[in-house]
Amino acid sequence: MAGNGNESTGGDFSFSAAAARDALPRITTEKGGKSPGPADVCQDDIAPRVNFQTIDELHSLQKKRSAPTTPLRDGSASGVSGTSGPTTPVSSETMLQSVSASLASLTRETGPKLIRGDPTSAAKVAHVPVTPTSLPAADVSDSGLKFTHILHNLSPAELYEQAIKFEKGSFVTSTGALATLSGAKTGRSPKDKRVVKDDTTEAELWWGKGSPNIEMDEKTFLVNRERAVDYLNSLDKVFVNDQYLNWDPENRIKVRIVSARAYHSLFMHNMCIRPTPKELENFGTPDFTIYNAGKFPCNRFTHYMTSSTSVDINLGRREMVILGTQYAGEMKKGLFGVMHYLMPKRKILSLHSGCNMGKDGDVALFFGLSGTGKTTLSTDHNRYLIGDDEHCWSEAGVSNIEGGCYAKCIDLARDKEPDIWNAIKFGTVLENVVFDEHTREVDYTDKSVTENTRAAYPIEYIPNSKIPCVGPHPKNVILLACDAFGVLPPISKLNLAQTMYHFISGYTALVAGTEEGVKEPRATFSACFGAAFIMLHPTKYAAMLAEKMQAQGATGWLVNTGWSGGSYGTGSRIKLAYTRKIIDAIHSGSLLNASYRKTDIFGLEIPNEVEGVPSEILEPINAWPDKMAYEDTLLKLAGLFKSNFETFTSHKIGDDGKLTEEILAAGPNF
Numbered sequence: 001m002a003g004n005g006n007e008s009t010g011g012d013f014s015f016s017a018a019a020a021r022d023a024l025p026r027i028t029t030e031k032g033g034k035s036p037g038p039a040d041v042c043q044d045d046i047a048p049r050v051n052f053q054t055i056d057e058l059h060s061l062q063k064k065r066s067a068p069t070t071p072l073r074d075g076s077a078s079g080v081s082g083t084s085g086p087t088t089p090v091s092s093e094t095m096l097q098s099v100s101a102s103l104a105s106l107t108r109e110t111g112p113k114l115i116r117g118d119p120t121s122a123a124k125v126a127h128v129p130v131t132p133t134s135l136p137a138a139d140v141s142d143s144g145l146k147f148t149h150i151l152h153n154l155s156p157a158e159l160y161e162q163a164i165k166f167e168k169g170s171f172v173t174s175t176g177a178l179a180t181l182s183g184a185k186t187g188r189s190p191k192d193k194r195v196v197k198d199d200t201t202e203a204e205l206w207w208g209k210g211s212p213n214i215e216m217d218e219k220t221f222l223v224n225r226e227r228a229v230d231y232l233n234s235l236d237k238v239f240v241n242d243q244y245l246n247w248d249p250e251n252r253i254k255v256r257i258v259s260a261r262a263y264h265s266l267f268m269h270n271m272c273i274r275p276t277p278k279e280l281e282n283f284g285t286p287d288f289t290i291y292n293a294g295k296f297p298c299n300r301f302t303h304y305m306t307s308s309t310s311v312d313i314n315l316g317r318r319e320m321v322i323l324g325t326q327y328a329g330e331m332k333k334g335l336f337g338v339m340h341y342l343m344p345k346r347k348i349l350s351l352h353s354g355c356n357m358g359k360d361g362d363v364a365l366f367f368g369l370s371g372t373g374k375t376t377l378s379t380d381h382n383r384y385l386i387g388d389d390e391h392c393w394s395e396a397g398v399s400n401i402e403g404g405c406y407a408k409c410i411d412l413a414r415d416k417e418p419d420i421w422n423a424i425k426f427g428t429v430l431e432n433v434v435f436d437e438h439t440r441e442v443d444y445t446d447k448s449v450t451e452n453t454r455a456a457y458p459i460e461y462i463p464n465s466k467i468p469c470v471g472p473h474p475k476n477v478i479l480l481a482c483d484a485f486g487v488l489p490p491i492s493k494l495n496l497a498q499t500m501y502h503f504i505s506g507y508t509a510l511v512a513g514t515e516e517g518v519k520e521p522r523a524t525f526s527a528c529f530g531a532a533f534i535m536l537h538p539t540k541y542a543a544m545l546a547e548k549m550q551a552q553g554a555t556g557w558l559v560n561t562g563w564s565g566g567s568y569g570t571g572s573r574i575k576l577a578y579t580r581k582i583i584d585a586i587h588s589g590s591l592l593n594a595s596y597r598k599t600d601i602f603g604l605e606i607p608n609e610v611e612g613v614p615s616e617i618l619e620p621i622n623a624w625p626d627k628m629a630y631e632d633t634l635l636k637l638a639g640l641f642k643s644n645f646e647t648f649t650s651h652k653i654g655d656d657g658k659l660t661e662e663i664l665a666a667g668p669n670f
Contacts, residue, residue, distance in 0.1 A: 092116055095283075099150055099240050102256060102289050103233055106226055112148050112233045118162075119149040119236045149237035153280060154265065156427040159239075162262035170263065174440045176426035177455070179433055180263040183294075183326040185309065186432050186450035188333060190532055192309040192324075196221050198316055205341075206537040210527065210647040213535065216304040221314045221321070223302055228293035228321045232258060239265035242283045243272035245335060246392055247469040248399035251348060255335060256286035260295050267328040267429050270456045272335075273403035288338055290320045290331055298323035315341055315535075328431065328456070332406060333533055336390050339401055341535040349393040349544040352530030354378030355386040355400070355471070358587055363398055363471045365391070367529040368480030369508040373561045375407065376576070377480070377583055379419055384466040387459065393474070393548055400469035405462065409433060409453040412444040423461035430455050473552040476586050477545070478559055479529070484509035484521035486563035486571040487620050487634040490613065491582045492604035493596060496549060497666035499556030500542040503528060504648055504663070505641060509562065521568045523637065525644040539651050539660070557586055558604065565623035567633060574617065581612035601638050602668050638668035 100111030151162070160178055163170035169181035190212065195201065197215035205213050232238050241257040257268045275283065297308035309324035313334060320334050336352070343350040354366035354374050363386070368374035375388055387400030388407070407420045409430065414421040424430065424442075431454040434446035444453070459465045479502050481488060494502065506526040525531075527538035534541065549556065561579050565571040585591045594607040599619075606618055616622045624630040645667060651660070 095152060095242075096150060098283075098285060099152070099256075099258070102258060102286070103148075103229055103238075105229055105233070106222060113146070115147045115149050116152060117149055118151060148233055148235065150240050151237055151265070152240045153242060153269075153275075154239065154262075156266060156269065159262045159266040159269070162239075163266070167261060167263060171435070171440060173424075173430060173433075173435055173442055175424050175442075177424045177428040177430045177442075178263070178266065179430045179435060179440075179442070181449070182263075182328060182431055185325040185327040187327060187452045188329055188532070189307075189309050189311060189325055189327075192307055193311045193334075194221075194304060194313070195535075196312070196314040196316065201315055205535050210531070212532045216312060218314070218316075220303050220305075221312050221317075224298055224310055224312050224321045224323060225291065225314075225319065227298065228291040228296070228323055231293045231296040232260060232291065235260055241265055241268045241272070242275065242280060242286065243268065243403070244275060244279075245272060245339060246343075246399055246401050247273060247403075248392060248394060248396060250396070251343070251346060251392065251394060251399075253339070253342065254283060254285075254287045255290070256288070257290045257292065257331060259290075259292040261292075261326065263429065264292055264294075264326075264328055264331070266427075267456050268331060270404040270427070270429060270458050271332050271402055271406060274458075286318075288318045288320070288335070290322065290334065292322045292331060294322045294324065294326040294330070296323060313337065328429070329406065329454070332402075336401065336530075337533045337535055339390070339392070340533055340541075343392055344536060344540065344544065347395075347544075349541065349548060350401070351391045351393060351545075352389065352528065352533060353391055354388050355391050355398055355474075356380055356383040357386055357466060357471045358383050361472055362476075362587065363474040364476040364478055364587060365393075365398070365474050366478050366480060367503065367506075368561075369482075369506065369524070369526055369529060372480035372482045372508050373576070373579065374480055376417070377478075377561075377579065379417075379462070380583075381464060383587070384464055384471075385459070385462050386466050386469050386471050393545075397470060397472045398474060399471075400459070402459070403469075404456055404458045407455045407457075409442075409444050409455050410447065410451050419462050419464075420455065422463075423457045424455050425457075425461070428455055428457040428461070473548070474554050475552075477549060477554055477556045478583070478586065479503060479557065480508075480559050480561055482508045483560045483562035483637075484568040485523075485633050485637045486565065486567045486624070487630060487637055488558070488560040488562070488602070489599065489604060489606040489620055490560050490564065490574055490578065490617055491586075491591070491610060492558040492599075492606050493591065494556035494558055494604070495666070496546050496556070497662040498558075498604070499549065500546050500663045501645075501666040502556075502558055503545060504538045504542050505644060506531065507641065507644075509568075523640045523644075527648075537648075537651055539648060539663075542663070555592065557591075559583070564617045564620065565625070566629075571623075578613045578617070582610055585610050601634055601670050603666075635670060638670055641668050 096114045096116060100114050104111035163178060163180065171179045173179050193214060194216035195205065195213045196218055198218060207213055207215065239259045239262060243255055244252045245255055246252040255272060259265055298305055298310040300308055307324070311325065311330050311334060312321045322330055340350045351365065352367070355363065356378050357363045366374050366378040378388060379385060386398060387402060388405045390401040392399050392401060412421060430442065432449040433442045433444065433453045434448050435442045459469060460467055477499060504527055506529040508524055510522045510524055528534055528541050559579065559582060561574060563571040564574050591607055594609065596605040596607055598605055609615055610618065621627060621630050649664065
């Protein structure tokens, strides 16, 4: 053992350490990068030590200060500066005063005291004076003595941090999307939606049978508003989004969303149009405000309340209150309803439709209820996507109302919907999906939470989206129906009166699996293909549609994406490839020059030939082996159309009502 070089006494390792030093060549360096050996020998240049005293100081170096979200008038940075204490930029002060006015209680002279920034952040921002209101004074409660932190127009990255830190059920998926939960409500609550009925709205809005508008009075709205505002003011922090609706710059609407959850703020960041820093600086007073206090219930003993959920719209005050539901879609569709009221006042038609544009500038509108293929057919790699759901048609052309897409995720597959699949990445909100607890990979087939799983993402995540989302006047208006009775043709050309009739009807059919308890085809009708969101009588939107189509020479089409050769259960679903060929023929204009024949009962014009589509399916009766069964089913569906349309027969269009008579005559005749 004596010769192994490891001998030592008393724990002295000096010999072995010296041997180790001598065993390796020494690396030498000189100032200036020159070494005594060959050129470019390894230089032992270590980065200088980071100058910090505490771990918090080190973390503070991680984030560099960027230009403020709202640019300052003097160009200086926001936040703490120098040693004289925190300073607040003028533009930030203006924003806080505006938000304070929005959050003002109806029983106090001033709005809440607001501070900009996260309450958990070390950096503090000075208190900004509040804006007095013109309402009578009352006793100031403890909530009037506290400060509420405002997180204004945060970026997606900041909202991710807020959600993951403070909102249970928030996770980052394997593709970078933010997975969230909407609580007990995983869909809209139409029976809990209320609209204030006052002298103006009583005369203008659609009330009564078939209408989605359920009335409430002004006093009850204010009770719910006070409840929502008091809840939001009691929190340490609230999220505020100032954004726009409508890509048409001449007719855009400024909206403010005040919410308690980062999930809601990111959702609306994606779904509304995002302002530039300059636009945000000059945003001013919003045209419409949403108070989303969905984590807090309404008082069920309040007049008009039927549950702990209430979604209330006051068109006079330009406000919306949400209580008792955290489902983010309530905000999106609530604003859509508002646009259905505001835009027609400007002679602009609001539409529940998809919209795309060809490379030659030809625009097509796609109307259709769930399951008709509206999203699939309007998303075409050979055409630009203007929008997938909500649009306006003005004298200048069409424009998307939204800044994002809200896609269904159930059974989503990369090969079937590649654009939606690829859009689910960082910045996207995934609602109520199920994922692997280790890999965080989403299982889109899992319905454990709900079948209504959704993804909300900015429209620019779709590669062929057209930005800005505007286009010229439409050439084609395509009404989609999934006819599970199997008696409507795959393609029909409509005259103007027929277009209005089928637009007002908004027909499709439910089949087994679409809704619990459905075992045979069941007709469903939704006026204007979006009855849940319209404010005025359907015939008013139909008349505007006909006027614009006539002025621009647009053609109406009825496309059946449902069954052929028999009803659901006996026939077969029309192949998507055939439907795409039909849509391509509409876009190309070839169907305008085709020869047509008219069907019985519905009086629809069907082409004798469509390239790539078997001629035997173009005439439905030819595809049915049992002709008598076809006739019986056709009469049954025609009767359902007539029965549904009775709701609208009493409403006259025009001074003499002739247009109403033309629409009625365009329906089934038997």
